[in-house]
Amino acid sequence: MKNTFYKQLLLGLVLILFTTTTLKAQYPRFKVLAFYSKEVESAHVTFANDAIKFFKDLTIGKTFVFDLTTNMDDMNDEKVKDYQLVMMLNDFPTSEAQKLAFQKYMENGGGWMGFHVAAYNDRTTQWPWFVDFLGGGVFDRNSWPPLPAKLNVEDTKHPITKALPKTFIAPANEWYQWKPSPRERKNVKVLVSLSQDNYPLGLKDILPGGDTPVVWTNTDYRMIYLNMGHGSEIFKDATQNKLIIDAFRWVVASDKKRNVFNR
Numbered sequence: 001m002k003n004t005f006y007k008q009l010l011l012g013l014v015l016i017l018f019t020t021t022t023l024k025a026q027y028p029r030f031k032v033l034a035f036y037s038k039e040v041e042s043a044h045v046t047f048a049n050d051a052i053k054f055f056k057d058l059t060i061g062k063t064f065v066f067d068l069t070t071n072m073d074d075m076n077d078e079k080v081k082d083y084q085l086v087m088m089l090n091d092f093p094t095s096e097a098q099k100l101a102f103q104k105y106m107e108n109g110g111g112w113m114g115f116h117v118a119a120y121n122d123r124t125t126q127w128p129w130f131v132d133f134l135g136g137g138v139f140d141r142n143s144w145p146p147l148p149a150k151l152n153v154e155d156t157k158h159p160i161t162k163a164l165p166k167t168f169i170a171p172a173n174e175w176y177q178w179k180p181s182p183r184e185r186k187n188v189k190v191l192v193s194l195s196q197d198n199y200p201l202g203l204k205d206i207l208p209g210g211d212t213p214v215v216w217t218n219t220d221y222r223m224i225y226l227n228m229g230h231g232s233e234i235f236k237d238a239t240q241n242k243l244i245i246d247a248f249r250w251v252v253a254s255d256k257k258r259n260v261f262n263r
Contacts, residue, residue, distance in 0.1 A: 030252055030260045031065040031082060036089040038070060043146070043174075043231045044090035044117055051089050051115065054235050058245070064252075076101045084255050085111035085248075088118035090229065092130075103129050111222040111251045116176070116229025134225065135182025135218055143202035146172040146231050150195040151214060160215070160224070160247045161191050170214075170240050171233035175201065181211040182218075190216045192243070215247070222254045 034055065036048040052068060059066050067083075072091060075098045080086055086105065092114075093099045106112060121131055122139050131138060143149075148171055153164045175194060182188045192215035194201070201207040214227040224247045228234050235241055253259050 029062070029064060030084040031067065032085045032087055032252075033067050033069065033074070033080060033083045034087040034089055035069055035072060035075070035091050037072075037091040040090050040117070044229065046232050047116065047229045047234055048089040050232060050235050051229075054241075054244075055087075055248075058248075072098050075105075077104065080105050080110065083110075084260070085113060085252055088112070088114045090115070090117050092118050092120070099127055099130070103133075106133065106221050106223065109222065109256055111255060113223070113248060113251055114225045116174075116227055118229070119225050119227075120176075133218060133221065133223070134178075135185045135188040135216065137178030137180060137182040140177050140179035141207065142177065142205055143175045143207045144205035145203060146174045146233070147201065147203075148172050148233075149175060149198045149201060151192050152195045153192055155189070155191055158189075158191055159250050159253075161243065163242060163246065164239060167195060168239045169237075170228065171237045172231060173228050173234065174230040175207060175212060175214065176227055177207055177210060177212045182213055182216055183211055185218075187219045188213075188216055189219055192216075215243070222251055222256075224251050 032055070034052065036052070038045055055066050058064075072093060073095075074080070075086070075093050080101065086102075093102045119134050120139055121127065121134070125131070148169050151168055151170050153161045153166050153168070155161055156164070156166060183190050190213040192213070194207070194212035194214060196209070199207060199209045215225065217224050226244065226247060228240065228244070249261070253261050
């Protein structure tokens with residue numbers, strides 16, 4: 001009787017271990033922390049709300065953990081150490097403590113996905129590391145009102161853009177132009193840019209011409225920046241959604257500590 005009991009107990013433990021191992025193999029669990037603000041321009045709040053729904057929908061099947069915070073003070077060593085990716089939807093670090101924690105996180109292999117205003121900086125920002133992180137570009141001008149635009153895919157072999165057509169029409173957005181162009185840095189890989197066919201772009205604030213990267217990575221870090229992020233149109237196009245999903249996946253998969261998708 002006792003032997004039967006212990007055999008059943010052992011069998012139960014084996015089944016639990018097998019089930020746990022199988023689930024871990026089936027579901028590549030990783031953690032994302034998304035920062036956003038409700039106290040910014042209304043169009044940026046709208047985008048953040050849409051982005052939250054978009055990424056929450058991707059967690060179906062418990063593929064990853066998607067945590068949210070409106071407190072930028074959560075950008076600290078203790079909070080972010082267990083996250084494979086921090087996402088900035090419409091906000092960015094402002095205090096010295098937040099800036100230092102973000103710099104440390106990225107320099108130690110952390111991942112970053114930033115949208116639109118998350119990369120905003122100007123000549124008063126006083127954060128040289130961040131400007132360098134973004135490829136040396138400072139915000140110069142923007143188009144207005146938000147308009148759709150023709151985008152050029154510059155690298156059709158990169159994991160982020162290999163499934164995209166060479167050109168596509170992106171939904172209405174406010175497009176930022178940077179000076180100097182991040183393209184001028186050798187450690188910047190531009191993946192998508194505004195087509196010259198758009199110019200002049202805008203009705204009130206006009207981009208008359210020039211080089212306007214809209215998706216790029218600084219190859220010294222595990223990061224991707226996308227200029228999309230203004231208003232309620234961003235997630236209404238299947239091609240652009242594909243771009244966003246593959247950019248997200250690429251940053252996560254590039255983690256040198258562990259590629260969660262290799263199982």
